[in-house]
Structures are given as structure tokens and as C-alpha cells.
Amino acid sequence: MSAFAAVSRIIGAALFLGAAPGLLAAGNPPKRVVSINLCTDQLAMLLAAPGQLISVSDLAVEPRSSAMVEEARAYPINHAGAEEVWLMQPDLVLAGGYTSRATVSMLRRLGREVLEVQPAYSLADIRDRLARIGAALGREVRAEALIADFDARLEVLRAEVARSPSAAIYYANGYTTGDRTLAGEILMAAGFSNIAGDMRGGHLPLEKLAMADPEALITGTPYPGASRSEAVLAHPVVQAIRDRRASHPVADRDWLCGTPYVLQAVEELAIFRKEIE
Amino acid sequence: MSLLLIRDLSVELAERPVFSGVSFELREGELVGLIGPNGAGKTTLMRAAMGLLPFSGESSLAELSPQYRARHAAWLPQQREIAWPVSVEDLVALGRLPHGTGGAEADRLAVDSALDRLQLDPLRHRDATQLSGGEQARALIARALAQESRLLLADEPIAGLDPAHQIAVMEVFADLAKEGHGLLVSLHDLGLAARHCTRLILVAEGGILADGPPAKVLVPELLARAFQITAIHEDTPDGPVFQPLRVLK
Amino acid sequence: MTPVLRILIPLVILLALVSLALGPAGLGLGESLRALVLGGDGPAVLVMREIRLPRVLLALMIGASLGLSGAAMQGFLRNPLAEPGIIGVSGAAAFGAVLALQTGFAALFALALPLAALAGALVAVLLLVALAGPRGGSLTLILAGIAISAMAGALTSLVLNLSPNPYAAGEIVFWMMGSLADRSVTHVMLALPFTLLGWLLLLRSARGLEALTLGEDAAEGLGIDLTRLRWQVVLGTAAAIGAATAVAGVIGFVGLVVPHLLRARVAGRPGRLLAVSAVGGAAMLLAADIAVRLIAPDRDLKLGVLTALIGAPFFLRLLWQMRRARA
Numbered sequence: 001m002s003a004f005a006a007v008s009r010i011i012g013a014a015l016f017l018g019a020a021p022g023l024l025a026a027g028n029p030p031k032r033v034v035s036i037n038l039c040t041d042q043l044a045m046l047l048a049a050p051g052q053l054i055s056v057s058d059l060a061v062e063p064r065s066s067a068m069v070e071e072a073r074a075y076p077i078n079h080a081g082a083e084e085v086w087l088m089q090p091d092l093v094l095a096g097g098y099t100s101r102a103t104v105s106m107l108r109r110l111g112r113e114v115l116e117v118q119p120a121y122s123l124a125d126i127r128d129r130l131a132r133i134g135a136a137l138g139r140e141v142r143a144e145a146l147i148a149d150f151d152a153r154l155e156v157l158r159a160e161v162a163r164s165p166s167a168a169i170y171y172a173n174g175y176t177t178g179d180r181t182l183a184g185e186i187l188m189a190a191g192f193s194n195i196a197g198d199m200r201g202g203h204l205p206l207e208k209l210a211m212a213d214p215e216a217l218i219t220g221t222p223y224p225g226a227s228r229s230e231a232v233l234a235h236p237v238v239q240a241i242r243d244r245r246a247s248h249p250v251a252d253r254d255w256l257c258g259t260p261y262v263l264q265a266v267e268e269l270a271i272f273r274k275e276i277e
Numbered sequence: 278m279s280l281l282l283i284r285d286l287s288v289e290l291a292e293r294p295v296f297s298g299v300s301f302e303l304r305e306g307e308l309v310g311l312i313g314p315n316g317a318g319k320t321t322l323m324r325a326a327m328g329l330l331p332f333s334g335e336s337s338l339a340e341l342s343p344q345y346r347a348r349h350a351a352w353l354p355q356q357r358e359i360a361w362p363v364s365v366e367d368l369v370a371l372g373r374l375p376h377g378t379g380g381a382e383a384d385r386l387a388v389d390s391a392l393d394r395l396q397l398d399p400l401r402h403r404d405a406t407q408l409s410g411g412e413q414a415r416a417l418i419a420r421a422l423a424q425e426s427r428l429l430l431a432d433e434p435i436a437g438l439d440p441a442h443q444i445a446v447m448e449v450f451a452d453l454a455k456e457g458h459g460l461l462v463s464l465h466d467l468g469l470a471a472r473h474c475t476r477l478i479l480v481a482e483g484g485i486l487a488d489g490p491p492a493k494v495l496v497p498e499l500l501a502r503a504f505q506i507t508a509i510h511e512d513t514p515d516g517p518v519f520q521p522l523r524v525l526k
Numbered sequence: 527m528t529p530v531l532r533i534l535i536p537l538v539i540l541l542a543l544v545s546l547a548l549g550p551a552g553l554g555l556g557e558s559l560r561a562l563v564l565g566g567d568g569p570a571v572l573v574m575r576e577i578r579l580p581r582v583l584l585a586l587m588i589g590a591s592l593g594l595s596g597a598a599m600q601g602f603l604r605n606p607l608a609e610p611g612i613i614g615v616s617g618a619a620a621f622g623a624v625l626a627l628q629t630g631f632a633a634l635f636a637l638a639l640p641l642a643a644l645a646g647a648l649v650a651v652l653l654l655v656a657l658a659g660p661r662g663g664s665l666t667l668i669l670a671g672i673a674i675s676a677m678a679g680a681l682t683s684l685v686l687n688l689s690p691n692p693y694a695a696g697e698i699v700f701w702m703m704g705s706l707a708d709r710s711v712t713h714v715m716l717a718l719p720f721t722l723l724g725w726l727l728l729l730r731s732a733r734g735l736e737a738l739t740l741g742e743d744a745a746e747g748l749g750i751d752l753t754r755l756r757w758q759v760v761l762g763t764a765a766a767i768g769a770a771t772a773v774a775g776v777i778g779f780v781g782l783v784v785p786h787l788l789r790a791r792v793a794g795r796p797g798r799l800l801a802v803s804a805v806g807g808a809a810m811l812l813a814a815d816i817a818v819r820l821i822a823p824d825r826d827l828k829l830g831v832l833t834a835l836i837g838a839p840f841f842l843r844l845l846w847q848m849r850r851a852r853a
Contacts, residue, residue, distance in 0.1 A: 172693050173826075174708060203824055206708050207551035210572045225691035226627035228700055232708045236576045329746050343749040352747025360604035360739045362794040374737055375749045404794070420740065424748075 029138025030092035030113075035060075036080040036103070037096030039257035040117055042068050043133045044094055045075075046259065047142055055088055064223065067253045067261035082106035092136065120258020121200075123185045126150065129258055150260045154189065157266050161191035165276060167216040168195045168209055170238065172229040176204035183255050186262055190269030192216065210237045216276060217247040218269070248272045278305050279337075280428045280459040281326065281350070286334035288318070288325045295321045296483045299334070303461055305427065308454040310470040310491075311463040313480035314504055319463040320355060322480060323430050326461075327352050338428075347375035351424035355432040355463075357417055359405045365416050366392070366401040372423030391422040394449050411438045418446060422453075429453070431462045435469065447473040471495055471510065471519035479503055491517065501525055528798060530791040534805045538586070541812035545582045548819055549573065580711045585815045586808045587714070587721050588706075588774050591766035593807020594800055596781020598728045601735035601796035602759040603655075606786060606844055607664055610767045611778025611830075613671030615650045617678035619764075619771035620701040622646025624682050628689050640720045644768030650674050651760045664848065703830030704775030706815050717769040724766025725804070731758045732797035739796060777830045779837020780807050780814075786840065 033048060034055045035041045041060040044053050045068055058079050059065055060072035078084055082103045085093060090112060095104055097118035107114050115136055120126050127147050134143025167187060169177050177183045178199030187194050195212045196204065217238070222230050232238065241247070254265040280303050287297035295318040303309055311319050325332040327350065328339025338350050351372065359368065369391050373384040392398050395415045400408065405416055418434055429450075435443045443466070450460050451473050464470045470477055470491065477494040479487040481503035487494045492510075500506055500521075508521040546562065547555045551573045561570040562579060592610065599608040610616045626632040626642030653674060658667035682701055686694045734755035737745035746752055770777070784806040785799055792798040811829070814836075818827040 203826070205550040205824075206577050207549045207573045210569045210577065211551045213569045223691040223693065225689040225694055226630075226632065227689070227691040227693035228697050229693035230691070235708060236710050236712070237572055240572055240576070324743070327747060329743065343746070343751055345749075347747065347749030350747075352744065354741065354743035354747070356741050356743060358604075358739075358741030358744070360741070361789070361796055363739060364793055367793055367795060368739070371736060371740060371748070374733060417740070417744075 030090075030136070032088070032090045033092045033094065033137065034078060034085050034088050034090035035094040036078060036085060037094065037099055037117070038065055039096060039119065039259070040094035040115075040133065041072065042066065042257055042259045042261070043129060044137070045071050046146060047130070047134050047137055047139045049137070049139060049142075052137060054090065055085075063253070064221070065252050065256055067257070067259065067264075082110070086110050086112065094133070094136075120182050121180065122182060123154065123189065123262070125182070126258040126260065126262065130260075146260060150263070153260075153263050154266070157263065157270060158189055161273070163277075164191055164193040165215040165273060166195050166212070167192040167218055168204065168212065168214040169218045170204065170209065170233070171220045172222075172227065172233065174203055174206060174209075174232050175201060177201040182258055182262065186255055186265050187218065187269065189266045191273045192218075192269065206232065206235060206237050209241070213241065213245075215245050216272070217241050217245065219247060219249050221249045221251045246272070246276045279303070280305055281461070282335070282337040283326055284335040286322070286325060286332055286336060288321050288330065288332045290321065290330075294483060296480065299480075299485055301478060301485065301488055303428070303459045305457045305459050306454055306475070308450050308460045308462065308473065308475045310474035310477045311461060311480060312465075312467060312470055312477055312494075313486075317480045317503075318483075319480055320432050323352075323432055323461065323463065327430060344375060347424070347426070349426055350428040350430060351421040351426045353417060353421040353429070353431040353434055355436070357410075357413055359413060359417075362404045362406045364402050365397055365405050365408070365419075368405045368416050369397075369401075369419045369423050372420040372425075375424065387423045387425050391419040394422060394452075395419045396445070411442055414438055415442065415446070418449075422449075427458055429458060429460045429462075431460070433463050433465065436465065443469060467495060467508070467521060468519045471517050491519075495519055528792060528802055530788065530802055531805060534802065534809055538805060538809045538812065541809055541816065542582050542586065545585065545812055545816050546574070546578050548816060549578055550823060576710060577708070580709055580714050581706050581815070582812070583714050584706050584709055584717070584774060585812045587717060588770040588777065589780060589808035589811025590804040591721055591724060591770045591807070592777060592780035592811065593784040593803035593805070594725060594728050595763040595766050596807070597785040597796070597799045597803035598731055598735065598759050599763055599781070600785055601738065601799065602731070602755070603658065603667060604738060605664055605667055606789075606848075607782070607841070608667060609779065609782035610647075610763060611776055611780070611833075612675075612782060612841065613650075613654055613667060614674030614678055615647050615654070615763060615767050616771050616776040616778065617675045617682070617702075618650035619643040619647035619768045620776050621678045621682045621685070622768065623772040624685050624701055628685050628694070637716070637719065640716055640769045640772040643772035644720055644764050646678070647768040647771070648760070648764035650678065651763050655756065655760060699828065701775045703828035703834070704771070704777040705818075705826055705828045705830070706774055707826045709773060713773040717773045720765040720769035724762045724764070724769065727758045727762030728766065729800055729804075731755055731762065732800050734758070735800070736795060736797035775828075775830065777811070777833055779833045779840065780810055782844075783833075783837050783840050784810055786844065 033053045035044045036057050038057060038059040041056040055076045055078045056072050058077050061069050063069050093107055093112050093114045095114055095116050097116060104114050120129055130143050130146050134140050169183055176196045178196035179194055180200050184194050195214050219233055250265055255262050282302050284300045286299040288295045313319050324330050326336045326338055338346055341349060370388050392401055395418055397415060397419055414437060421429055435446050447469050454460055474491055477491050478485055479494050479499060486503055487499050495510055500508055505525045506521045507523055510519045547558055553570055558574055562574040565571055596609045600606055622645050623639055623643040626639055631642060632639040654670055657670040683698050686698050734750045737748045737750045742752060785803045788802050788806050789799060792802055814829055814832050818829055818832055821827060
């Protein structure tokens with residue numbers, strides 16, 4: 001779990017979690033929206049009307065984690081600190097489920113509306129987050145169009161497969177994710193069967209990985225600067241599976257956040273599956 | 278035969294001369310008492326003679342390699358340290374270190390003899406750190422004896438011993454001298470020095486003030502100069518008796 | 527052979543076998559040993575040769591290094607409280623390793639990582655010997671150790687916090703509370719040269735340490751070259767602890783507990799304590815590494831947490847005894 005705790009600031013999404021209902025009344029859309037979470041950054045950029053979104057977080061311009069770096073460069077950057085966000089005088093703040101509690105309660109005490117959102121745990125969650133943030137921004141029509149497009153593209157990608165090769169998702173620190181996660185669903189949509197099975201995330205001991213001997217290994221891409229957590233990806237056992245089987249890295253930006261960009265990951269993995277068949 | 282030859286020895290500590298131009302020779306069969314007031318440099322002289330601190334001049338011991346020197350001369354420092362709870366027997370056996378491994382039988386004999394000479398045999402299996410101060414001092418002397426060197430340099434070996442053990446240790450030293458060893462022993466007890474030593478070296482005023490038989494060194498003018506004391510010194514049927522009396526104003 | 531080794535060596539072998547048989551893969555003892563010895567190309571061979579064997583070898587090597595350097599430092603400083611983990615040597619080694627990893631120095635050549643850890647350890651040992659040298663006493667030693675530990679810990683945290691890698695900051699715990707999880711043969715080979723060098727230097731200091739029982743002056747009189755002995759202990763400790771820390775992080779208290787438990791078994795003799803503590807350290811670390819896997823099979827419970835939980839009360843007991851002895 002610690003791997004994800006370490007990158008928790010990067011993770012975000014859009015489950016509506018008890019925000020102020022009055023604010024979201026139709027016909028009175030917010031005019032100055034500040035997003036302080038990587039995932040709400042991207043959803044807001046997709047959904048907002050011109051001029052409605054006035055700032056996104058610094059992670060949105062970080063190419064390893066953000067799928068929308070180019071778009072994000074057009075916005076002023078914030079660092080998710082209560083003071084700087086308050087100075088922007090927003091009428092709605094979009095925060096992630098893992099955003100610091102202190103920041104969120106400070107902003108609320110200062111009289112700002114904060115919409116806290118949870119990560120997307122499935123492909124269905126992405127549709128839901130789009131719809132909810134769309135509603136919060138008063139952009140329901142735009143949200144519906146994005147959802148329809150997402151559904152159509154996903155339908156095309158979900159081609160019938162004769163056989164699902166076994167695969168393991170293996171991150172730094174030996175962390176893996178099962179079917180009941182966004183990454184797991186992406187893997188399934190691409191036609192793989194996940195050796196972790198019907199679970200969320202957890203530690204996959206190296207020994208179990210070796211014994212399961214999956215046909216494909218899906219890993220994250222390493223960050224610059226060394227870390228012992230990522231060193232496990234260079235362990236001879238992982239290397240042996242890579243050599244004998246197949247391995248494919250997926251960049252964090254393609255599936256870290258529940259946005260329509262995850263379809264790129266599905267597409268990439270589907271091509272990879274065809275290669276190894 | 279000469280066991281130690283010191284010529285024109287000078288030592289500076291912290292750029293201050295402790296003594297200079299010291300020369301003497303120590304031959305086998307001699308028990309030489311090194312006497313002098315506090316701070317005269319007795320300890321420094323012995324350590325310099327061993328080559329344990331920088332000096333100018335010559336010392337026949339300091340020229341030897343450390344390993345060979347340790348077989349020729351045993352050094353018993355004033356500081357009585359026993360860092361670990363070793364048995365008396367093992368402590369004494371440390372004296373065998375310079376002799377290397379392989380001579381197990383010789384080692385055992387040397388240790389037994391040293392324990393025996395200092396009446397430590399009943400204590401041989403005791404934890405040395407748990408002994409009384411006097412017993413520890415004797416065990417450390419036994420360690421130096423176990424080294425079986427021709428020469429023994431001992432810095433105040435009898436300080437802190439009870440009278441019986443002081444006499445006993447001095448008698449052991451005298452016996453060793455009779456057996457052909459040479460000993461240089463610093464002492465504060467002039468009475469014991471007078472009775473047991475074959476020769477005294479009086480260190481004071483940055484050099485050797487006198488060197489000779491006890492009767493020639495423990496004379497009123499030298500005692501007054503070096504120690505600022507008066508004393509009585511008499512020959513009795515039991516040997517010489519020396520007793521300091523009072524401090525000169 | 528010292529009688530206590532007749533118990534310790536079979537114990538180490540037994541613990542090594544238990545450690546080899548232990549793991550989530552669920553292999554039987556016979557099956558796992560067959561895969562280890564006979565080889566082949568099944569996943570069981572991979573598990574045995576690439577995961578469990580390196581773990582056991584590292585536990586043996588690092589445990590021996592910790593026990594041995596603890597005994598040597600205690601012998602040299604004539605202080606039963608000296609221990610590389612407590613007095614900051616391991617912490618400084620960890621800082622050297624972290625700095626090498628984060629600056630990319632570790633990637634320059636094969637032994638760069640353990641070498642950097644060795645350098646860190648060396649600075650710490652030199653500082654300690656200079657500050658709390660043989661005449662420094664327990665208080666100076668512990669105070670110097672606290673200062674060096676705090677400094678090394680702060681610098682390690684600083685470097686990890688400044689790292690561009692989001693995982694690095696979370697690894698402060700690993701470097702402070704070492705672990706043997708998921709290490710590989712690469713790490714064994716990385717640690718081996720300096721470990722062996724360290725052992726050689728430390729084991730050769732036995733005679734000098736025996737003589738030091740009588741203090742420095744007497745030891746010199748016995749023909750011991752104190753300068754040489756000091757460098758032997760300093761470099762030997764730095765090499766052994768540097769290599770151990772570079773691959774497994776800081777594992778404290780083994781070097782304190784093991785010599786303390788075994789001292790009476792070698793009749794207090796600091797020279798004989800060396801080899802015995804090395805074997806004892808291997809046994810203790812193997813046992814601790816088995817325990818962390820039994821207590822929390824699914825989590826990477828840090829080895830240093832367990833050794834500290836056992837070791838810290840020991841440390842307090844030692845202090846208590848010293849206090850009573852002085853009173």
C-alpha cells in the first residue's frame with residue numbers, strides 16, 4: 001500500500017462526497033473554479049467553459065503523471081496550499097479524496113466551497129465522475145457528449161478475444177492491483193486475465209509472482225532518481241519473467257486518473273496482447 | 278651483561294622539557310629503584326626508555342622492534358586497567374602474547390610460576406575485575422612476570438598494597454634479580470627502596486641527581502634537595518632501616 | 527574450537543534451513559531444497575535461487591558483520607555500549623549509500639554503492655574514535671553517537687526528500703530500519719568484497735584487542751602497534767558495516783546484544799569474542815528475519831524494528847548494570 005501512499009498526491013478522481021448542495025443548483029454555475037488535484041485538474045479542463053477554470057495544480061504540468069500537460073500550461077499553476085488558493089478568490093475548489101485534510105478544512109473555514117472527489121475505481125466510475133463534475137460546473141451537456149464518446153470508443157476496443165493471456169500488474173514495492181481497480185479493469189478491457197484476481201490492490205510477494213509465472217508483466221515506468229521501491233522491478237526474478245515472457249510498461253499518466261485518456265492505455269495494452277498471442 | 282643502555286636521553290612534553298641528558302645502564306642482577314618527587318619524570322623516563330613516547334638520545338630498548346622488545350622487556354604501567362571480566366589465569370596469560378602461539382607448554386609453566394610467585398594460585402579462576410585492588414595489582418604484576426623477559430620496568434607496582442604484600446612483592450623482585458633478571462622499579466616508599474633495591478636512581482631537577490647504592494643516594498643533602506625532607510637511616514641486623522621524618526621549611 | 531561454537535554453528539545451519547523453507551510460495555522443504563540444489567528451469571528454482579538463497583546469504587553475511595564489528599568496537603574502545611547502529615556508524619553508512627544512489631554515483635561502477643557507504647561509515651568511525659577514543663568513556667561515546675546519528679539521519683532524510691522520485695521520500699524508514707526483503711544475488715555480490723575485507727581486518731585485530739584488556743600502555747608494552755590496530759578496527763568496521771548497510775539499511779542492536787550474550791562464554795576474552803560474535807550475529811539476524819516473516823507474512827515488517835525492540839531493553843539493562851557497578 002505504501003507505494004500508492006507515496007504517490008497519493010498524484011491520485012485523484014471524482015466521486016461526489018458531500019459537497020455543498022446549494023452551490024450546485026442549476027442555473028447558477030461557479031465562475032471561478034480552482035482545481036488542486038491532478039485528476040480533477042484534467043476532468044475540469046475537459047469539462048469547463050472558457051474562462052470558468054482559473055487554476056490547476058502543479059502536477060497537471062508534470063509530464064509523467066499528467067495526460068494533459070499542453071492544455072494545463074495555459075492555466076496559472078497552484079501548489080494546493082490553502083493560502084494561495086484562497087487568494088485566488090475561487091467560488092468552487094475541486095479537491096481529491098486524498099487532498100490534505102488540513103487544506104480542505106482551512107478553505108472551508110475561510111468560506112470557500114470545496115468539492116472533494118474520490119479516485120475512480122472502475123471504468124464506470126469515469127462516466128460517473130464526468131457527469132458529477134459536469135453537473136458541479138453547470139456543464140451537463142458537455143459531460144454527456146464526453147460520456148457518449150467514451151462509451152463508443154470503449155465499445156470498439158472491447159473486441160471479443162478467444163483467449164485471455166494471464167498478466168500481472170507489478171509496481172514499485174511489489175504492489176499489484178486486482179480486477180476491482182481501474183488498472184485491473186483496463187487490463188481486462190484489453191483482453192488480459194489478471195493473476196491477482198478479484199481484489200483491489202495489495203502486496204504481491206516476489207515468490208508468488210514467480211510461481212504464478214504470468215504470460216505478461218505490466219509495470220509502471222520508473223521515475224528519475226533512484227528508489228529502493230522501484231529496485232524490485234530490476235530484481236532477477238522480474239527480469240527472468242521479462243526475458244522468458246513479455247513485459248510492457250504503462251506510464252502513470254495513462255491510467256493514474258480516471259479520465260477518458262485511460263482508453264489510450266486500453267488501446268496500447270490490446271496491441272501488446274495481440275503481439276504476444 | 279647490560280640489559281638496558283640509556284644515553285643522553287631527553288624528553289619534551291607539550292614543548293616543555295621534562296628532563297634532559299639522562300644516561301644510565303642497567304645490568305643483569307640489578308634491582309634498581311627509581312625514586313624522586315612527584316612530577317620529576319619517573320614515569321616519563323620509563324616510557325621513553327621503552328620507546329613509548331618520542332625522545333631524543335638513545336635507548337637500547339627503543340631500537341628493538343615492538344615484538345622483540347616485548348620479549349626482552351616487560352612493562353608494567355602505573356594505570357591498573359582490567360577492561361573485561363577475564364579470569365586471573367587468562368589475565369596473567371596475556372603476558373605470553375609476545376611469544377606467539379605454539380608454545381602451549383612453556384606458556385602454561387610461565388603462567389603457573391608467575392601465579393605461584395605472587396601467591397595467586399587460589400584465585401586463578403576468579404573474575405579479575407571482581408578482585409580487591411591489591412589482588413588486582415598482584416595479578417597484573419604476575420602478568421608482567423609471565424612475560425619471562427630479562428628486563429622488567431614497573432611503574433609504582435606496590436602502590437596501594439598492604440604492608441605484607443608490599444614486602445612480598447619486593448622480595449619477589451629481589452629474587453628475580455638474584456636469578457639474573459634486571460629490574461627498574463619506580464617507588465615512593467623510600468624505606469622499601471632502601472631495604473630491597475641494589476641500586477637507586479634519584480630523578481629530580483630535570484635529570485639524574487644521584488645514581489648508586491641506597492646508602493650513597495639516601496643521604497641528607499640529596500634528600501633535602503630532592504624531597505625537602507629529613508630522615509633517619511640506620512643499619513640494623515635485619516638490614517637497613519630508613520624513615521623520613523619531617524618536611525624542611 | 528571454542529565450545530560455544532559447537533552450539534552456534536549447528537544453530538546457524540538450522541536457522542538457514544528454516545529460512546530457506548519459509549516463504550509465501552508454499553513449497554515443501556524437500557521440494558525447495560531439491561530446486562535449490564538440482565536446479566532446472568521451473569518457477570520453484572527461480573524462487574529458491576533468486577529470492578530465498580540471497581536472503582539467507584545476506585542475513586548470514588550482515589549478521590556476522592554486525593556481531594563482529596560490535597565485538598571489535600567494544601574491544602577497541604573497551605566499552606560494552608559501543609555498537610555500530612547505536613553510535614551512528616550505520617546511519618552514516620546509510621547516508622553515504624543514499625547520497626550515492628540519488629546523485630547517480632552508485633551507477634558509475636559496480637562497487638560504487640558499497641564504497642560510498644563505506645566512506646560514510648569511515649567518517650563516523652573516525653569521528654567517534656577521535657572524540658570518544660579509548661580514554662573517552664561511555665558518556666562521550668554515547669553523546670558523540672547521538673550527534674552523529676542525528677546528523678546522518680537528517681542528511682539522509684534531506685537527500686531523500688529532495689529526490690525527484692516520489693517513492694524515495696517514503697524510503698527513509700527503510701534506511702533507518704533495514705530490511706532484507708526482495709534483495710537479490712546482485713546485492714550479495716555487491717556486499718561480498720567489502721564484507722570479506724572487513725572480516726579479515728577485524729579478525730586479525732584479535733591479538734591486539736586481547737592485549738588492550740590491560741589498557742593502551744600495557745598493550746604497547748606487549749608489542750602491539752596501536753596505530754595499526756586502530757586502523758584495522760576503523761577500516762574493518764567501516765568496510766563490514768558499509769557493505770551491510772548499502773544493501774540492507776541500518777539494522778541496530780545486533781552488535782550490542784550478541785557480544786553481550788556471548789562474552790561470558792569466552793571467559794570475557796575480547797579476541798576470542800570476535801569469531802564467536804560473528805557466528806552469533808549471523809544466528810540472531812537469521813532468527814530475526816524469520817520472525818519478521820512469521821509475524822507479518824504479508825507486510826514488509828522492517829528487520830531493524832524487531833532488532834531494536836529486542837535490543838533497546840538490553841541497552842537499558844547494560845546501562846543499569848554499569849550504574850550499579852559504579853555505585
